[in-house]
Amino acid sequence: MCKDKFRSKYKHQQHVALRRNMEKMSRVTTALGSNAISGRTMFCHLDAPANAISVCRDATQVVVAGRNIFKIYALEEEQFVEKLNLRVGRKPSLNFSCADVMWHQMEENLLATAATNGAVVTWNLGKPSRNKQDQLFTEHKRTVNKVCFHPTEVYMLLSGSQDGFMKCFDLRKKESVSTFSGQSESVRDVQFSMKDYFTFAASFENGNVQLWDIRRPDRYERMFTAHTGPVFCCDWHPDDRGWLATGGRDKMVKVWDMTTNRAKEIYCVQTIASVARVKWRPERKFHLATCSMMVDHNIYVWDIRRPFIPFATFEEHKDVTTGIVWRHQHDPHFLLSGSKDSTLYQHMFKDATRPVDKANPEGLCFGLLGDLAFAAKESLITSDANRKPFPGGDRRYPMFFFKKPDPTEQFAHVSSALSVFETDLDSHRMDWFVKTAQLYLLSGKPFAELCDHNAKVAQELKRPQVSTTWTMLRIMFSDPANLATPGPNHNLGKLGTLPLMNSFSLKDLGSGMGAESRLERSKGESRQDNIHLEPGNSYISNNEENEETEGSEGHPEYMFGDAELDDDDLYSMEHDNQTEEQEYTLPQEAFQLRHEIVDNPSAPEHLQQDKADSPHVSGNEAEVTCLTPIESFSLISISQPLFSPHLPASFFCPIVREMLSYYAEQGDVQMAVSVLIVLGDRIRKEIDDLTQEHWYMSYIDLLQRFELWNVSNEVIKLSTCSAITCLNQTSTTLHINCSNCKRPMSNKGWICDRCHQCASVCAVCHHVVKGLFVWCQGCSHGGHLEHMMNWLKSSAHCPAGCGHLCEYT
């Protein structure tokens, strides 16, 4: 029994295969009422490239038109047979050079062509003479891109031209009956609506599509922008009254629902090249065929509900396809196409390539929080359903999605299984990232405090290495003066007695100075002396008090005395520092860089002179520069770098740079960027701009994925890369329309180019607002920011007198 069943199934399959073969060998016959169309995939060589093709209503003949060709071919079962050459005469005029051709769908002897020289020509095949030319209209000044017969009206012909005009001809008259102006924008396509007797659509080079009523040539009924760049083609849906498909140079095919008040885009297909033609497939509501004007030679048939992969492709042509047409308006199986490669093809739908068969229906994606989702064909998943989940106890959720099967959709249905793997390894979780991003402080406090804070944050998140890094950074780069090291600190005690302002200034400076972690008591005292002296100093007194200068110069002496206790500090003196440098063979720039970190701009110059001149002179010089309004810092900051008892901060720069690269490579770009921002100028010059930009970009990208918009914006603001800082200035343009003529204001914000009226007038002072303009969203009156603020302080009503109760918050 079972065996029998199997056999019958096998037999059935065999039968199907056989039938398929037979079909391929013979031909398909489709019965359409009384007419029967049959044929196979076939082609014929033309003498010249084709620009357009069109079929007659009974689908037995096709006309091919191009620059050097204008012929009618009969569609026989096995081949194309040339029936008629319409190019007659010894010296063919440009009137024969066709950009477009259309065969009338009611009157089978009637054809129209659009000539590249701007002529619109009609042809009557019923004429007894060899020359079948009927009418010649030379009203267009430029190339005519498109001609279109009315679907039901015998004598009505429409043309669209490069000169920006559309003309409607009554073939019984010698001239056009009406002209529609596209405002000197070139018309690329015109199409009569299939269902609305009076309506036609026109597509333009600037991306607009207009709908016109044939009875009203003065103004279009509606207009909308369909594409960026030219709209090369449009096509009304043969059955659905409201649907219009458009194709443009921007590689898009869009389907618009025109029944609503505003044209609504309901489907969009992105192709790989500019779309030259689009044609709805008969009897298939959601199918349309497209071909391209450039680069891509294939013809695609799309199911617009499946915009990512073509439903079928025809790959026969060797050059761009210029014309496509479905052979019969009720038969979806035959497609005719003409091409620049001088061939005319009839494509059978069953011979088309189906890209979906070759497609790989598998997908893999990482989630933000380290999860992994994997979708594959159900069969594949179920087959290995017994396999153990990943080691490590990962959970697995197989999920199955079933699309509601749509009988009209002919796509092969693939049911996929989606598996989500969650990670519970701590190293893969991203919680720390979010918390760190939110809790880190990047600015607004002195350097050391920032470091401490961030170290604490890292510590709390159980990231000891990061925490230690922050602490070390603080030690390397911060100034002893504001070190908040735990334990007793003389220096802090001393500083506490200083006037508030001075301690502040020290802190500010401190962040800029290289520092040692310890500071001698004696030094603290001497500094205090300096500070106490300074506030009363005038220029002269300072000069007179050379002794004091000496005192500040005398730091090393104090130091020396004290430093004897501490060997480490020996090299910290000015003179020693230089010798140390030579001994350690530090690179020369390291020495200079040390001074860059100092907040005082004049320091380096002094130092350079220092080298040349005697120390005494330098001391004087230092004093002179200190005679600036904020004496107290400058004096200290000068003396400090000259004699500060510690390694130059720049000494650490190479290490820090390496450290940053290490973190970035480890994937912790957050650390790299945070340190970069906190260290600021201390490290920025050490790392090349591109790397910095790369880090910033990666971090900002991550932040935005986690929807940490505020943090991301802060990072953007604090970054010093020009490419980054400009990120939050994109699309900050505000477009305004003139309040008089309602046109967009292009040039200036306050005066309209068109009506030459001042558009934005202050409701309070009645003058033009040229700067900040503030207006009420309720009544849309407004004016100068200041005036409005003042007005609304005293009054609750709108200054324009409209009676609206405006609010200013």
Place this chain on the structure above:
Amino acid sequence: MIICTSMDYPLRTQCQRVQKQVNGEKERLSLLVSRGSVDAVSQQMASHPQYLESFLRTQHYILHMDGPLPLPYRHYIAIMAAARHHCNYLVYLHSTHFLRVGGDPKWLQGLEAAPPRLRLLDHINKVLAHQPWLTACSHIQTLLKAGEQCWSLAELVQAVVILAHCHSLCSFVFGCDTDADFVPLSSKSPNGTPPTFCPFDAANGNTNVPQSHATPSEHITGRPSLDSSGDVMCLKERIQKSQEEREKQTLQQTDTEEEEEMICLADPSRFITDPDFCYQEFARKEEDHFQVFRVQDYSWEDHGFSLVNRLYSDIGHLLDDRFRSVATLSSLHSDDLKRAIWNYIHCVLGIRYDDYDYGEVNQLLERDLKLYVKAVACFPDSTKTPVCPLRWTPLKTSERIHINLLIMEARLQAELLYALRAITQYMIA
């Protein structure tokens, strides 16, 4: 309540600024020129600010922004292109740019010193500059033929765009007589800004880019800016000091700079071969196998744009913008006259429009205008052609410049069409 700043588009202000400068007094203008803050070409174009904007945008994009070619290559290609027309001004300009972006100074000794890949471009440079209709599929094939020195399609397209841009710019420079006035600035502008620097940068729309010359001391001493020093006195002093320093440095530098200048200023013909190759009448005889180029079969809007944009992203939109803005320039010319000039240039370069009656050219263009247009379009070489005077009384300066812009754009499009058609043919074959 919404607060809105009536922000002026930064670039537009830039253009307006340039325009104002042009409209300003002559003394001030010459001062600006000598300081090199406004490029001479931009100055000329400034009477048409909308156009200037799209021009600078394109130029900045092809020379400085993302693209397959390395920066020194781009400038070297520009030098090669300008050398075809002996345009000293552009050769000098791009030579300095070339050195600034780190090009090998040896290359400036001549084409022989350049890498073979660039030498390969010489032929297409020659053909495009003088007889673009000779551009053939085979040239493209030679360049793209696999080998060590081969070009990629994307690189080639960028090179072609640069070539066409510079050839046509030569026409403009010649037409506006900029080259004749050109005296290379013996010393760089005081703040070290290269000539033509600002407009290019601004054209990018990135005016918030900290302009590198804003703080000169930084660059020269190579130290970073010192933060949080609001002290005016200090600042002043700092500037003074750094200026002194810089003077010292410039003293040392002048020698090398002079040398470089010498290199930049030498005869441009060393960048080209076959200097006698020049424009010939595009004759349409029966025996002539060069087919007329029919715009209806290969147009910028339908074909050129798609191809160039595919191989060198965004350039299509920028060029499109240029062609559109030159066509819509508000000048006193009627559309017919514009079209006549445009089609006439395309006609002498072998491109025909099916839908144009060429009799109109003779009706609309007077004889000396025709001569002028042809000279500027086909022989923009001041060493060979005497500068053709176009001194009609009724023409305003801005109109003369408009004509030159039309010539430049028409020529640019013609060269691009020929080159892109050849590339299309190559791709199909």
